[in-house]
Amino acid sequence: MIPRGDILRGVRDTPLVALLLEFEELKPSPKLRPLLELLAELGVLAKRGDAYVKADARPPTGEKSALSEAIGVVLHQLVVPHLASGATATRLTPELKQSLYIYTSIFQTLRIVAAQELLRYGGLTLVAGWFPCGFSSELMSISGRDVVIVEEREDLLTLEIDRLSLLPLAAAPVEEGLAPASFYSFEVMPLGEVSQLVDKYGKFDTAIVCGRGVDIDAVRRAAEEVYYIHIGDKALSTLNSLVLKSLGLQPPTDEAPKAPRRGNLDGFEIYIW
Amino acid sequence: MKRYSAAVLGVGGVGKTTYIYRLLGLSLRPRTTLRPGLYRLYLNDREIDLVDVPGQAALEVARNFARTWTFYVDLMIYMYDLTDQATLYAIAEIHSALLDRGIQPYKNVVLVGNKRDLAEELGIFIEGDEIATAIGAQKIYYISALKDHISALYKPVEEVLP
Numbered sequence: 001m002i003p004r005g006d007i008l009r010g011v012r013d014t015p016l017v018a019l020l021l022e023f024e025e026l027k028p029s030p031k032l033r034p035l036l037e038l039l040a041e042l043g044v045l046a047k048r049g050d051a052y053v054k055a056d057a058r059p060p061t062g063e064k065s066a067l068s069e070a071i072g073v074v075l076h077q078l079v080v081p082h083l084a085s086g087a088t089a090t091r092l093t094p095e096l097k098q099s100l101y102i103y104t105s106i107f108q109t110l111r112i113v114a115a116q117e118l119l120r121y122g123g124l125t126l127v128a129g130w131f132p133c134g135f136s137s138e139l140m141s142i143s144g145r146d147v148v149i150v151e152e153r154e155d156l157l158t159l160e161i162d163r164l165s166l167l168p169l170a171a172a173p174v175e176e177g178l179a180p181a182s183f184y185s186f187e188v189m190p191l192g193e194v195s196q197l198v199d200k201y202g203k204f205d206t207a208i209v210c211g212r213g214v215d216i217d218a219v220r221r222a223a224e225e226v227y228y229i230h231i232g233d234k235a236l237s238t239l240n241s242l243v244l245k246s247l248g249l250q251p252p253t254d255e256a257p258k259a260p261r262r263g264n265l266d267g268f269e270i271y272i273w
Numbered sequence: 274m275k276r277y278s279a280a281v282l283g284v285g286g287v288g289k290t291t292y293i294y295r296l297l298g299l300s301l302r303p304r305t306t307l308r309p310g311l312y313r314l315y316l317n318d319r320e321i322d323l324v325d326v327p328g329q330a331a332l333e334v335a336r337n338f339a340r341t342w343t344f345y346v347d348l349m350i351y352m353y354d355l356t357d358q359a360t361l362y363a364i365a366e367i368h369s370a371l372l373d374r375g376i377q378p379y380k381n382v383v384l385v386g387n388k389r390d391l392a393e394e395l396g397i398f399i400e401g402d403e404i405a406t407a408i409g410a411q412k413i414y415y416i417s418a419l420k421d422h423i424s425a426l427y428k429p430v431e432e433v434l435p
Contacts, residue, residue, distance in 0.1 A: 066274060066315035098274075102320075105313055109299060112312075116304055141310025141325060142303070166278055166322055167309045168334050182308045 001109045001266040002233050003067060008042050009059030010071025011239070016080050017044070026052045031083050034242055041235035070102035071239075078246045088248035092155050101159045103243070104134030106236070107210070110229070110268055111135055114208075115142040118227065118263075118270065123205030124148070128194050128219050131156045131249065132240055133210030133229065137164060137182070146183035148201055152249060154188045161186055191250070195221040211240050213250035216257055216273075226273040228257055233267040277434050278322045278345075280379070282335060282371075283352035284363040285328025288387040292352065292418040293325050295426050309334065316431055331363070335370040338378050348434055349379035351408065355392035355415060358399050368408045381433045384410040390417040 011017060017039065020026060027050060028036045036052050039045040043057030059068075077096045078089055092100070115138040119125075125145040127135045129152075139145040151157040167182060187197065191214045194207075198221070207223035209216070211231050219226050230252060231237040241251035259271035281289040290303035296314055310325040324346065326334045351368065353360040364384065371378065384405040392398045392415075405413045414429045 063317070066318075066320065102315070105315065108297060108313060112294070112297070112299060113301065116301065121307070137309075137311040140308045141306050141327070144307035163311065163322065166324055167311055168280075168324065168326065168338050 001113070001268070002236055003065075003106060004233075004235070005060040006065045006067040007071060007106070007236065007239065008044070008057060009064065010068035011038065011042055011075060012044055012057075012059050013064070013068065014072050014075040014080070016076070021054060024053065028052065031086075034238075035079070035083060038235065038238045038242060041238050066102055067105060070099035073099035074103055074243060079242045082242075082246035089246055097155065097159060100131070100156065100243075101163075104132055107133040110210075110265060111138045112142065113265055114227070114229070114270070115139050117265070119143040119145070119206065124201060126150065126194065126197065126201075126204040126207040126219075126223055128191050128207050128209045128214055128222075129212035129249075130160055131247070132212075132243065134160070135208050135210060136160055136184070137167065139208075140182040140184065145206070148185045148187060148197065148204070150187045150189060150191065150194055150197070152188070152190055153247065156247070157186055157188060191215070192218055194219055198222050211237075211252060212244070213252045220273055228259065228271040228273075230256065230269040230271065231267070232264070232269045236267070274318050274320050275435075276320045276322075277347040278324065279348035279350060279430060279434075280324040280326060280338075280346045281350045281352055282326050282331055282364075282367055283328060284331050284360050284367075287328065287352045287354045287357075287360050288418045289328065289352050290325055292385070292387060292416075292426065293323050295418050295421075295423065296323070296430070298423070305329075314430070316427060319431075319434060321430060321434070331367050332370050335367045336373060339371050339373045339376070346379045347381060348430065349382040350385055350429055351382065351410065352385045352387055353399070353401065353404075355386040355388050355399050356395055356397045361386075361399055361401055361404055364401075364404055365407055382408060382410050383429045383433055384408065384413045385429050386413065386415045387418050389415045390420045 043055050045052040046055040121144045125147050127149040130149050139147050195218050204223035207219045207226045210229035244251040257271050259273050261272040263270045290306050294301050306327040312323045314321040351364045384401045386401050401413050
């Protein structure tokens with residue numbers, strides 16, 4: 001489900017990483033440590049005491065995928081500047097926006113399988129944090145959901161708003177159980193404040209949080225049931241945290257939440273309240 | 274990277290979502306599609322947004338496509354079931370609903386006959402040549418969305434989009 005080969009190649013081909021791999025041994029500085037940890041998780045480096053040495057993870061050869069290219073751009077234009085300066089990106093270049101959008105395709109299979117295997121038909125659904133997993137139209141087409149998508153950065157949300165304009169509209173005949181037309185709405189606000197949306201939309205039937213740090217209690221106040229998707233794959237989780245921090249967004253904690261139910265979808269842990 | 278959009282249209286049960294899932298590398302039996310869906314496919318240097326249209330509402334959606342002046346796709350994939358003639362005739366109906374307003378909201382069009390494996394097993398193979406000519410399809414493909422190798426399934430998309 002997780003395109004590990006594409007991720008490995010995208011990271012490994014980044015100019016800074018290519019340069020770092022010229023060294024036989026690397027001693028981490030505080031700024032460099034998160035990147036070296038990512039390389040270690042990917043098997044590009046191995047930890048030896050305080051240092052990192054080259055390991056033998058080889059990315060796939062052949063034509064570079066769109067996802068690998070995008071991950072390279074995200075690391076080079078977003079993550080590396082963040083590691084160097086500690087600042088978060090305020091303005092995203094068109095190339096970076098496009099790459100962040102492609103980055104969400106890492107989770108496309110997860111989105112489809114989760115919408116199909118976990119969610120019952122119908123109901124109003126809150127997506128608490130659109131990035132990185134990109135839950136959106138799958139919820140409408142596969143699970144027949146009406147969807148409200150919340151994101152903290154408007155520039156990220158715009159990527160999805162543009163795309164959803166491709167969806168056709170259709171009349172809603174009375175005899176149809178669900179109208180073929182979709183309902184979707186977008187909100188730009190801190191994820192910690194999603195419970196305020198109840199005043200506007202009513203209580204949500206379902207909320208989905210994926211790969212983001214949120215106050216679960218706040219989300220639970222907004223929805224009857226909550227699906228919290230945790231990225232179990234350590235390399236992807238490390239990459240994801242770096243990307244989120246670079247964007248000024250809250251990454252999830254490593255600690256597993258205490259939920260009454262849980263399940264697994266190949267590399268992803270799902271906690272359900 | 275070149276960006277495209279493609280829509281898959283046909284009546285219910287012909288395998289539109291199964292086909293899209295396979296393009297995305299998923300061998301998953303889909304639920305009935307209730308509402309239009311949007312999936313993204315990266316194919317070589319192309320980024321393709323695939324619009325999946327619920328079959329039970331195909332006619333309605335086609336009429337609404339036609340009414341929406343802004344709607345435009347680079348590739349229209351009409352899909353029918355090779356074992357069911359009615360699904361082929363429905364394509365003609367959907368097509369004429371789409372052209373109701375006298376505009377053509379797509380740049381390229383192909384006809385795809387699905388369930389070839391089943392057609393071969395049953396000995397019923399509804400050829401689509403006449404309808405393909407009627408709707409101006411550039412090519413016809415006979416596929417098994419369930420069983421064909423992925424490279425065969427890419428063809429309707431990659432051979433027509435520039």
